[in-house]
Amino acid sequence: AVRTRYPALSQALLAGASGQLRNIATTGGNLLQRTRCLYFQDTSKPCNKREPGTGCPAREGAHRDLAVLGHSEECVATHPSDMAVALAALDADVVLHGPEGERTVPVTDFHRLPGDNPDADTVVRPGELVTDVTLPPLAHGTVSLYRKARDRASYAFALASVAAVLRVRDGRVEHAALAFGGLAHRPWRARAAEEILRGAPATDATFLRAADAELAQARPLRDNAFKVRLARHLAVDALAALTART
Numbered sequence: 001a002v003r004t005r006y007p008a009l010s011q012a013l014l015a016g017a018s019g020q021l022r023n024i025a026t027t028g029g030n031l032l033q034r035t036r037c038l039y040f041q042d043t044s045k046p047c048n049k050r051e052p053g054t055g056c057p058a059r060e061g062a063h064r065d066l067a068v069l070g071h072s073e074e075c076v077a078t079h080p081s082d083m084a085v086a087l088a089a090l091d092a093d094v095v096l097h098g099p100e101g102e103r104t105v106p107v108t109d110f111h112r113l114p115g116d117n118p119d120a121d122t123v124v125r126p127g128e129l130v131t132d133v134t135l136p137p138l139a140h141g142t143v144s145l146y147r148k149a150r151d152r153a154s155y156a157f158a159l160a161s162v163a164a165v166l167r168v169r170d171g172r173v174e175h176a177a178l179a180f181g182g183l184a185h186r187p188w189r190a191r192a193a194e195e196i197l198r199g200a201p202a203t204d205a206t207f208l209r210a211a212d213a214e215l216a217q218a219r220p221l222r223d224n225a226f227k228v229r230l231a232r233h234l235a236v237d238a239l240a241a242l243t244a245r246t
């Protein structure tokens with residue numbers, strides 16, 4: 001059912017990790033996995049996310065894989081999940097159950113931007129568990145896909161990725177949802193691009209304009225400006241491929 005109705009999600013899942021990891025990983029665990037920033041993982045190094053107030057060596061150090069959007073002085077990490085990027089474009093909800101009862105959070109609000117407290121990755125409160133992830137039905141004629149650029153064809157996190165959901169009618173975009181992965185501390189829902197896409201002719205020129213409007217917000221670091229161009233091409237390519245199918 002997921003393959004048929006939500007191909008962006010099945011493609012994102014299959015693009016993640018390796019066969020062995022995918023067979024053991026869980027939906028809750030994948031949403032809650034933490035950053036792959038080298039300094040976060042190396043406990044001999046300072047890191048604001050691991051130990052607030054100790055600094056962010058990645059900002060001047062090894063940050064090729066890290067954020068170009070939404071980062072802060074305190075942290076430039078990215079969220080590693082592929083699945084969450086597809087869920088963001090598909091407008092999924094996360095159901096949380098905790099001591100104060102049940103609540104539902106749109107997946108786009110589930111992960112945080114780092115701000116001045118990057119130690120908190122998500123809005124999950126102490127004692128809460130993810131119990132469900134729900135997907136809304138998509139209107140007839142809606143198509144979706146996930147594209148991921150990485151250093152190796154398997155077993156590698158995204159340098160940049162895009163999940164695109166599109167419905168075209170009479171040559172015009174009726175619905176578009178776009179989310180980027182590998183660019184920010186959370187899946188990056190591309191609202192500025194969507195605004196341009198809605199109602200516009202489904203052409204490469206529109207897709208380029210939309211991608212550029214979104215990525216104008218990017219603030220690349222010394223070694224990761226390539227991610228902006230990569231994301232631009234991934235988005236335009238994904239939208240063009242989906243248009244050809246409608």
Ligand SMILES: Cc1cc2nc3c(=O)[nH]c(=O)nc-3n(C[C@H](O)[C@H](O)[C@H](O)COP(=O)(O)OP(=O)(O)OC[C@H]3O[C@@H](n4cnc5c(N)ncnc54)[C@H](O)[C@@H]3O)c2cc1C
Binds near residue numbers: 021022155
């Ligand atoms: C080498 C390697 C490469 C990888 N490559 C990718 C990749 O390319 N793309 C990708 O998306 N992922 C990738 N992953 C992540 C992998 O797919 C797993 O999702 C991730 O390692 C988390 O493992 P898990 O799902 O078993 O969760 P766990 O390790 O069991 O849990 C992770 C965290 O979530 C908490 N948690 C788990 N379930 C819940 C819940 N229901 N409610 C609340 N908290 C919960 C746990 O307490 C823990 O803190 C990679 C992992 C590795 C090790």
Ligand code: SF4
Binds near residue numbers: 038056
């Ligand atoms: S980018 Fe974030 S996770 Fe990495 S060193 Fe800086 S504070 Fe730590």
